[in-house]
Amino acid sequence: SQTIHQWPATLVQPVGSPLSLECTVEGTSNPNLYWYRQAAGRGLQLLFYSVGIGQISSEVPQNLSASRPQDRQFILSSKKLLLSDSGFYLCAWSVGGLAAYQETQYFGPGTRLLVL
Amino acid sequence: SQKIEQNSEALNIQEGKTATLTCNYTNYSPAYLQWYRQDPGRGPVFLLLIRENEKEKRKERLKVTFDTTLKQSLFHITASQPADSATYLCARGGFQKLVFGTGTRLLVSP
Numbered sequence: 001s002q003t004i005h006q007w008p009a010t011l012v013q014p015v016g017s018p019l020s021l022e023c024t025v026e027g028t029s030n031p032n033l034y035w036y037r038q039a040a041g042r043g044l045q046l047l048f049y050s051v052g053i054g055q056i057s058s059e060v061p062q063n064l065s066a067s068r069p070q071d072r073q074f075i076l077s078s079k080k081l082l083l084s085d086s087g088f089y090l091c092a093w094s095v096g097g098l099a100a101y102q103e104t105q106y107f108g109p110g111t112r113l114l115v116l
Numbered sequence: 117s118q119k120i121e122q123n124s125e126a127l128n129i130q131e132g133k134t135a136t137l138t139c140n141y142t143n144y145s146p147a148y149l150q151w152y153r154q155d156p157g158r159g160p161v162f163l164l165l166i167r168e169n170e171k172e173k174r175k176e177r178l179k180v181t182f183d184t185t186l187k188q189s190l191f192h193i194t195a196s197q198p199a200d201s202a203t204y205l206c207a208r209g210g211f212q213k214l215v216f217g218t219g220t221r222l223l224v225s226p
Binding site for chain 1: 150157158159160161162165205207212213214215216217218219
């Protein structure tokens with residue numbers, strides 16, 4: 001069966017510090033991968049998605065970046081965190097391929113980030 | 117742009133009643149809509165998918181409808197229980213991604 005891991009579960013970082021959040025998927029190959037952010041009491045905001053190694057699509061221009069160094073690994077980074085980067089970060093995967101838009105997304109447990 | 121709109125106000129109902137949540141979309145009808153459940157501090161969990169050519173889909177106490185004329189999907193939970201309390205998200209398909217609504221919080225009182 002497939003599983004998705006995210007770490008860390010919670011993170012408190014000072015403004016201006018770097019960020020690296022990691023997401024890995026097990027039990028599937030060539031998945032589509034997604035990074036979302038959810039501010040307190042708000043909806044899901046898609047940040048990045050990837051359909052393959054090294055292929056990243058950005059949805060929202062900001063000081064975050066994403067990378068996919070391996071098929072089942074997705075990393076969210078920032079060089080300098082802002083207060084507004086606080087939120088709940090969720091990684092998700094779906095079956096890849098041309099019909100990927102039809103597929104269910106499976107979410108990780110999330111990382112709660114607080115920037116002070 | 118394609119938008120998904122859900123009632124941002126919480127829905128409060130009594131245990132045993134039927135909860136009905138609404139999802140409205142703009143522009144052209146999506147090929148399908150998906151519904152997810154999200155508990156506080158957790159990632160969303162997939163519940164049901166309904167395709168454009170399906171009027172209704174059922175799964176245990178859950179029922180989803182898709183009305184392309186009204187550009188609306190309704191999500192019903194029959195015989196609701198306090199354990200059904202959560203935020204329910206609607207999503208429409210886009211190229212390689214889903215577009216989520218902001219979700220509606222459901223509170224079921226014993």
